[in-house]
Amino acid sequence: MIQLSVFDLSLAALLVLALALTSARIYPGLAKQLLVAALRTAIQLTLIGLVLKALFANSHLLWVGLLSLLMLVVAGREVMARQHRRFAGRWGYGIGVVSMFVSSFTVALFALIVVVGNEPWYQPQYAIPLLGMLLGNTMNGIALALDRLTQSAWEQRDVIEARLMLGYSASEAVSGIQQQVFRSGLIPIINAMAAAGIVSLPGMMTGQILAGAEPVEAVKYQILIMFLVSAGSGFGTLAAVHLAVRRLFDERQRLRLDRLQR
């Protein structure tokens, strides 16, 4: 693989700088945001590169576990931050973290132990990127679904209560919303699978090919990842919607919008 120097990266950075200068005339705030984000990319990725380097040199289960937990905590914050009306208190954070943990970690363990079958199974070179991709996609699905769920419950509270008044159970009263929400959580990955290879060459596969891997081998990994990601984000979304619907109603099946943050 051709090694990239700092100079090479600076050349690419010039493009971002040019974009920032151009957009400063139209929208100064956006130019600043763009530069800050570019800077964050450079710093965060350099740091994770160093962390991974250290981790590969010393592949201990404890370190792999710690980094995985850190990733989970950050993903949980991200899910919470992306919700317009989140649940108040611990639930606002808990629902996302629990459902991501249940789905992403289970799917990652399954892939590492059963499918890839490495020795040892937690070899960070496989475990961390795999978990990263799973968490990233699951996070998107869950954040989207929870946001839609709480927003729809808020907007359609009169309809939900009208159905409760006729003797519908809580789950019957929100079944239509639940369907739509589940769909919105799964659509990104369905679209990604449908377009893969025709419209877009997925990033992981592209990376492997750039690094000199056999295209056919790279494709096999990409297919594996796509399947894992769809299972991870699908089950994660299912779990998150299930927990959130339970929290939206109380033991007397009353709609409890007061449990959402204003």
Add this chain to the structure above:
Amino acid sequence: MSRAALGDLSFSLSESELVCLSGPSGTGKTLMLRSLADLDVSQGSVYLQGVQREQMPPTEWRRQVGYLAAESRWWSETVGEHFPRVQADIFNQLGFEDEVLGWQAERLSSGERQRLALARLLSNQPRILLLDEPTANLDPVSTQRVERLVTDYLRRNRAACLWVTHAADQIQRIASRVLYLDSHGLAEEKPA
């Protein structure tokens, strides 16, 4: 959404009785009906024929204690899809033909919406009716139809009704008793 807080209040309804609930707005009449229907969290206890509310599953409670909101909601395409059970005589009494079930819910006028929402509620055969200004949007003819339907229903099913209204002439026509709710609490008005 600002909500009035209700103080201590206590009352009971007898079989076939129609009690009108009146009083200035903002004193919590709607909140009171919603609490009775177990849509809002409330303290105190409510009994239906000796059975405490909490001893009944919430879905069963709301079928028996039917609450009609001041504004009705429709979520499916046709009127018929909103009915758990269909009883043609209710439609006829409200001035509709049977074909009303195929109508588009979106195209109903506000008066039709309100009358059909009442029909929808009655098709559950509730023991108690909690009606929040059910005739506020209706013309005099429709108002009298609704009044007659409800009083007939109460008599035939030995059900009871709490009816929120501001109209003095309506109270005259239908009420067997009148409860008055204001910031001091709930009081019974003696018939004039």
